[in-house]
Amino acid sequence: MEKLLQKYSEKTVTLIITGISIVISWIVTLIVVRISINSLYEISLSIATIVPFIVAPIVTYKNIKLYKRIFKAEKIARKLAEIDELTDIYNRRTFMKYAEEQFELAKISKEWITIILFDLDHFKRVNDTYGHLVGDEVLKKVGGILKNSFRENDIYGRFGGEEFIVLLTNVDKENILNISEILRKNMENEIIADGNKVKFTASFGVSVGKVNNKNIDYLINKADECLYRAKGKGRNRVEYDFI
Numbered sequence: 001m002e003k004l005l006q007k008y009s010e011k012t013v014t015l016i017i018t019g020i021s022i023v024i025s026w027i028v029t030l031i032v033v034r035i036s037i038n039s040l041y042e043i044s045l046s047i048a049t050i051v052p053f054i055v056a057p058i059v060t061y062k063n064i065k066l067y068k069r070i071f072k073a074e075k076i077a078r079k080l081a082e083i084d085e086l087t088d089i090y091n092r093r094t095f096m097k098y099a100e101e102q103f104e105l106a107k108i109s110k111e112w113i114t115i116i117l118f119d120l121d122h123f124k125r126v127n128d129t130y131g132h133l134v135g136d137e138v139l140k141k142v143g144g145i146l147k148n149s150f151r152e153n154d155i156y157g158r159f160g161g162e163e164f165i166v167l168l169t170n171v172d173k174e175n176i177l178n179i180s181e182i183l184r185k186n187m188e189n190e191i192i193a194d195g196n197k198v199k200f201t202a203s204f205g206v207s208v209g210k211v212n213n214k215n216i217d218y219l220i221n222k223a224d225e226c227l228y229r230a231k232g233k234g235r236n237r238v239e240y241d242f243i
Contacts, residue, residue: 086136087143090157098155099167103216106169113211114176116166117223118204121235123162130196137193138200145186180206180238201236203227209243
């Protein structure tokens with residue numbers, strides 16, 4: 001049913017199911033009539049056509065409406081479970097799920113894996129100075145920057161609080177340096193929220209390497225070490241670790 005509704009309109013699906021119902025009704029009627037009384041053949045065949053033609057569209061259309069509501073509710077529930085509501089990007093659990101899958105694929109293909117971990121600088125100060133609603137607008141802005149910065153098959157999400165994470169595959173060292181620096185510059189941003197002009201920056205930690213016998217947590221931990229190094233060197237910068 002789900003595939004039919006994705007491919008055809010409600011009316012088309014109703015007609016398809018009605019046609020199937022009529023054919024089934026004919027077959028059953030023919031079998032019963034042949035076994036019993038041949039003289040009832042034409043009457044029975046007419047009834048077998050008319051009844052499904054009237055009943056099937058009504059029942060089918062109502063069921064389709066109900067199914068679509070259920071399907072829509074399930075789709076919304078899946079999205080809520082996967083997406084961070086505030087930033088509209090993956091939450092931590094979903095990021096880790098897809099990152100681990102990508103990591104296993106990279107083991108087979110021997111691709112480079114890159115983890116970019118970044119944290120908004122002095123974000124607590126933004127919340128304390130302007131309030132949490134303004135802080136939320138900053139986080140939404142970051143989510144939008146991420147969505148506009150990466151390819152469709154790249155994986156990124158909110159890792160927790162004001163911390164965000166990106167996983168890239170098959171990007172060489174030279175390009176990852178450029179990508180990370182461009183992202184840092186994009187984060188040198190400002191928003192107008194509640195009449196306030198709020199500027200923000202971010203510090204970045206990047207780990208790059210072949211998978212080999214390592215796991216995804218190892219690369220994330222290395223990126224985290226680089227992130228703290230960036231904060232220690234004055235923030236609003238990128239630190240790397242090529243493994």
